[in-house]
Amino acid sequence: MSHASSWEQVLDYSNRANPYPFYAELRRSPVTRLPDGTYLVSTYAEIASLLHDPRVSSEISRNPATAAAGVSAEEGDGADMTPTFLSMDPPDHDKFRRMTMRHFGPPTTPGRIAGLEPRMEEIVTELIDKMAGRSRIDVVDELAYPLPVTVICELLGVPPSDRQRFRVWVDIALQSIDPGLDPETQQKKRAEAGAELRAFMEELVESHRKSPGDDMLSAMATDDSPEGSLPAEQLVGTGLLLLIAGHETTVNLIANGALTLLRHPQELQRLRNDPDLAIPMVEELLRYEPPVHFVPFRTALDDIDIGGTTIPAGASFTLLLAAANRDPAHVTDPDLFIPDRPNNGHLGFGGGIHLCFGAPLARLEAQIALTGFASRIENPRLVDDPPPYRPSPFLRGPSHLLVEIDDISG
Ligand code: HEM
Numbered sequence: 001m002s003h004a005s006s007w008e009q010v011l012d013y014s015n016r017a018n019p020y021p022f023y024a025e026l027r028r029s030p031v032t033r034l035p036d037g038t039y040l041v042s043t044y045a046e047i048a049s050l051l052h053d054p055r056v057s058s059e060i061s062r063n064p065a066t067a068a069a070g071v072s073a074e075e076g077d078g079a080d081m082t083p084t085f086l087s088m089d090p091p092d093h094d095k096f097r098r099m100t101m102r103h104f105g106p107p108t109t110p111g112r113i114a115g116l117e118p119r120m121e122e123i124v125t126e127l128i129d130k131m132a133g134r135s136r137i138d139v140v141d142e143l144a145y146p147l148p149v150t151v152i153c154e155l156l157g158v159p160p161s162d163r164q165r166f167r168v169w170v171d172i173a174l175q176s177i178d179p180g181l182d183p184e185t186q187q188k189k190r191a192e193a194g195a196e197l198r199a200f201m202e203e204l205v206e207s208h209r210k211s212p213g214d215d216m217l218s219a220m221a222t223d224d225s226p227e228g229s230l231p232a233e234q235l236v237g238t239g240l241l242l243l244i245a246g247h248e249t250t251v252n253l254i255a256n257g258a259l260t261l262l263r264h265p266q267e268l269q270r271l272r273n274d275p276d277l278a279i280p281m282v283e284e285l286l287r288y289e290p291p292v293h294f295v296p297f298r299t300a301l302d303d304i305d306i307g308g309t310t311i312p313a314g315a316s317f318t319l320l321l322a323a324a325n326r327d328p329a330h331v332t333d334p335d336l337f338i339p340d341r342p343n344n345g346h347l348g349f350g351g352g353i354h355l356c357f358g359a360p361l362a363r364l365e366a367q368i369a370l371t372g373f374a375s376r377i378e379n380p381r382l383v384d385d386p387p388p389y390r391p392s393p394f395l396r397g398p399s400h401l402l403v404e405i406d407d408i409s410g
Pocket residue numbers: 058085086087097241242245246247249250253290291292295347348349350351353354355356357358359361362363
């Protein structure tokens with residue numbers, strides 16, 4: 001099979017449950033040039049190197065692939081919004097990331113995420129309590145989705161009444177970053193959903209500025225530190241980035257995690273007996289079934305010689321994180337799920353200057369959710385294997401995960 005057709009197979013929805021054999025094909029050459037002139041990078045060493053290479057840009061406006069596909073700079077972040085630090089290069093990236101990070105974690109706000117742990121435990125307990133007396137549950141709708149959404153909304157200060165409103169908009173707006181979609185057909189719907197999301201966040205930022213609470217949006221909107229507040233449009237864009245990036249991916253980590261445990265009952269039992277196993281297990285899940293399969297929209301600022309190929313200046317490329325995570329040159333027995341294997345650096349959270357900002361939050365949520373799942377659900381059995389998947393090959397995870405259970409304990 002040619003490399004271009006292996007990539008088509010990855011994008012093809014019928015392979016969503018198991019794209020890994022196609023990634024193995026792609027890894028036979030570290031860098032592949034596709035017929036449209038863009039490139040794929042599929043091996044660990046090459047991806048790790050490019051993630052740290054200053055000749056690589058994340059700016060959407062530089063990217064010929066997005067321009068040709070009719071994706072505007074605004075849409076590149078996944079919703080109709082001004083580019084945020086996710087799609088900026090230094091120095092703006094570093095400045096806006098620092099101004100946002102200040103309200104999220106160390107060194108300025110060290111307690112914010114760790115302080116959420118008891119609340120996460122409480123939410124997971126409540127969600128599992130609600131499953132009492134049932135013989136069938138949907139792990140996506142009843143655990144994997146509600147936990148991260150509730151947590152990110154409470155962290156940012158999104159009122160409970162607003163939480164149902166944005167789910168539909170987010171689903172539509174996110175389609176803009178999926179490769180292989182016809183740009184014409186969905187464009188109008190995406191633009192409308194993006195505009196709704198933006199209006200929603202503008203209102204929220206405004207109300208938090210006027211009457212600030214003890215949440216992250218309020219802190220961002222009223223920042224009086226020497227560097228000051230983010231510019232108004234950055235505040236709205238960053239609020240949306242955190243809201244969307246802050247739950248979409250974590251839903252998939254929890255759902256992929258529960259699925260993997262159901263397929264490895266011995267590991268499920270081990271976690272039930274030893275909750276500390278959750279820490280290495282979540283790292284292994286980020287390697288073995290990562291929620292983010294690739295990062296598209298990178299552009300070479302100069303000719304880059306890599307993996308025996310030259311990616312020419314101006315060309316755009318995609319980094320296949322999920323392929324790198326199973327590269328046998330980097331990890332032994334890559335297709336086996338071994339929760340306590342030595343962690344020699346997965347790329348589940350990317351790397352380099354764009355390394356996931358929310359990793360500590362996502363890790364904690366997944367550890368708590370999966371420990372609750374393993375310790376309290378009695379005799380869980382997968383109903384459909386494979387389960388149905390969400391459309392995206394990029395943010396990949398089950399749409400539903402039906403499980404038969406005997407009961408819940410404790
Ligand atoms: C399991 C859950 C998560 C996964 C797998 C994940 C994955 C990633 C990846 C691969 C990147 C790098 C993107 C790139 O290089 O272009 C990234 C960046 C980012 N993530 Fe996450 N993420 C997760 C959860 C979160 C959460 C909970 C938040 C927010 C609270 C968040 C906020 C961000 C932000 C703001 C960036 C951009 C960082 C930058 O450009 O400097 N993520 N994430």
